[in-house]
Amino acid sequence: MVAPLLSERDLEFLLYELFDAEAMTQRARYCDHNRETFNAALQTARTVAEKFFLPIRQKVDSEQPTFDGKAVHMIPEIKTAVDAVIESGLASCTADYGLGGMQLPEVVANAVSAYLSAAGSTTLGYTSLTNANANLISAHGTAEQIEKWVVPMRDGRFAGTMAMTEPGAGSGLADLTTSAVKDENGHYRISGSKIFISGGDHELNDNIVHLVLARVKGAPQGVKGISLFIVPKFLVNDDGSLGEKNDVALAGLFHKMGGRGHTSTALSFGERDGAIGYLVGEENKGLSYMFHMMNEARILVGTMGAVTALTGYQYSLDYAKERPQGRLLAEKDPSSPPVSIIQHGDVRRMLLAQKAYAEGAYALCLLGAQLSDDEKTAETEAERKAAHTLLDFLTPIIKSWPSEYGPKANDLAIQVLGGHGYINEHPVEMFYRDNRLNPIHEGTTGIQSLDLLGRKVPMNQFAGYQACLSAMEETIAIAKQSEALAGFADDLSTSITTLKTTTETVLAATQSMTVDAAFCNSVSYLNLFGHVVVAWIWLKQGVVADAALSSSPHKSDEDFYKGKLQAMAFFFRHELPLTHHWATIISDLDTTHFDMQEAWF
Structure with a gap:
């Protein structure tokens, strides 16, 4: 079975309908580009992924690098694949033309790297970390350091x-x-x-x-x-x-x-x-410089979590369409042919949950990429500052939500395949293992939650917090103009009100109890805020899909947009209500686990 690495139609929707990547070509840095050049880069990435990474995916997983005391040894196909990325110009495709880059907008570059990551997993870390390293030195190093270290990193020698x-x-x-x-x-x-x-x-x-x-x-x-x-x-x-x-x-x-x-x-x-x-x-001042690379790496981690979830979703979806097994409860004739497992209600639940997690997470990561670009290339200083403020606030969520819910999606992909999902003849168990690192590195979920609640929320007189709330409320106002979306807009508005009240309660608690006790439910706060943000991301997708349906698209697009709206509805009905549970735990200042004594375990 050959399942698609990613949904081309979904990437097209995200880039050109949701985030309007073509508008970036109006900026001086990207004036040489158009939709055709963006698509050419995407197609190149897909070709490299399918030709060099996909055929060795299982071999890379089963034959780990070794060290003989003198040198590291790995299967030679890895170098061939990494060299293909470098030679195609994809290793640092956002870099300046003068350094061998393509000067692609970051939102497009993110989608380009998604194809490579979908097939190559963390093997792409060799080039992505190199690119992030070069970006840091370019931002904070001397001209001599840039010439000596950045130039050879950009061309793939270092x-x-x-x-x-x-x-x-x-x-x-x-x-x-x-x-x-x-x-x-x-x-x-x-x-x-x-x-x-x-x-x-x-x-x-x-x-x-x-x-x-x-x-x-x-x-x-x-x-x-x-x-x-x-x-x-x-x-x-x-x-x-x-x-x-x-x-x-x-x-x-x-x-x-x-x-x-x-x-x-x-x-x-x-x-x-x-x-x-x-x-x-x-x-x-080293830590402040390193945060340049750390924050970029955190968006990379979130993106890896989302892309691995997308890949697992595509694989399990393809499997569910092709795998006949069982009959629907309403079918009483045992001689009738088995149905594809996608016909069963619980399989549809698991597939729709994957779609809601994975597509919501990846749209969030693309928003982060677009904000990263806006803080550097937006037309006015005010726009650049606003983008920086919102991105800085959202970074803990962009890192942690996809890295937490990506593995959950991969877990469901295994379950869709049943026993076949648990064996390595199918890659979904590998996807889960690959994805499980993402909640750990570049700051664990617990660390991200403390950063969000203790630092990002109150920072600069709540500037990032207020910017995030304002952005969500703008989408709500647009969605309320649609009869199909008004109810979802009201649900998100209610959740935001709960979020505000919860935030005020927990921050006020630091005046009457220790900060360790007050913040002991910081992960629940991150879950609460993350779910509200992803619901907002889904409502943004819903606004675009709803408008597109009103123009009577052809059947395949009609099905695509209805699928978007159904995934949005699933997230609002099955996931967003969880925020009330987390809000209750936080607002009650519950310290059950914090009060547990070491000797009691």
């Missing part, structure tokens, strides 16, 4: 990573111990250990550029004393040629539940004289 996590600190960056000492040449000598570094060592590129968080000797404790350094695997001579190996050693590979094509490494810096590092920006 790869890039982010090296933050340490064995003793984990997500607690304030406690990192990797040190940096300035030498007589003005460089820094880096010493310490980092773990879970994705793409930390391999032989796919000539060099690997690590962005390393470390503490300069004498720096303040906590996050205010963290600096950021460029630490290459190989030093680079003034003429651009590779020099001697830097004091960076691979200590070992981690063997993962999923996403096995992308190495996860333990790195040791400075086992001899200290690895040579080059300071980015100023000392003690």
Whole structure:
């Protein structure tokens, strides 16, 4: 069975009907583009995905990279596939023409990478993390650093990573111990250990550029004393040629539940004289610079969660249409032929839930990509500032909601296939394993929930919070003009009122109880806010679909738009009511789990 990686019609809807990507061509940066060039990039991505990644998907999963003490070894097809991405220009397709990029809008580039991720899973991390690394250095590095490190990353000669996590600190960056000492040449000598570094060592590129968080000797404790350094695997001579190996050693590979094509490494810096590092920006401001890459990576993680859910949905949908089994309850004749399992009510429930989760999540990620572009290229400073404010607020939700509900969709895909879903002859069990990492890395769901409730909501006099509420209320006002959508608009309005009241209650509680107790239900708050936001995203899709149906489209489009409206209705009727449960837990300031004592477990 060959199921489509993604729905082309859905991508067309999202790009050109919901987010109006063609309007981006009115901006100076994208004036060379049109719908045809966007579609050409999408088609190229699909071709590369189907030719180079899809045929090796199972092999990548079953034959993990190995380390023999000297070098990393992986199946050779991975390099062939990654090289195909680089040679096609897709590895950094948002970059400037002068650096070999396509200058695609980020919303289009996101859809381009979706095809590659759908077939290649985390193997695309080699190029996507390199691109994010290059973006950070481009934003905060010197002209010399850009020429020395960014240019070879853009053309695919060098790869890039982010090296933050340490064995003793984990997500607690304030406690990192990797040190940096300035030498007589003005460089820094880096010493310490980092773990879970994705793409930390391999032989796919000539060099690997690590962005390393470390503490300069004498720096303040906590996050205010963290600096950021460029630490290459190989030093680079003034003429651009590779020099001697830097004091960076691979200590070992981690063997993962999923996403096995992308190495996860333990790195040791400075086992001899200290690895040579080059300071980015100023000392003690490293974490603020790293957030440039971290926030980009968080949107990438959310997108991976959504795309993997979409791929699983497409596969289980195709299977359900083709698999005959059983008869409907109303059919009493045992000699009648079995029906396709998509005819059974519970299978339709599971498919519709997948559609609601996956398509809602991916539309949310594309909104994030569009906002990211708007904060850089919108026409006025006010528009750029507004986009930044909303994106900064939504980032914890964009990262966490798709990464939580993506695996839930993949779990349902397994269930649709039944016993066949549990065996590796079908890829849906692999999709689940690949997706299960996404709620963990780049800040766990718990960390994202504290960021949202404790930081993003009250930040800048609630500016991002109010911007989000205003954007949702604008959509509600439009939806209320449609008889078919007015009831859903009212439901979302009611949920927003509940969200506001709940927010006021929990923030006020910090005045009468410890912040740890008041915020102990922060994940429920994130669930509540995330569901309200995704309901808004579905209502936005519903507005477009409802308007399109009024113009009497042909049958295939009519079916597509009705499917959108049905998925919206499912989310509003089956998922949005859960927000009242979460709101009750939060507003009651329930501390049942917080009050549980260690000795009672």
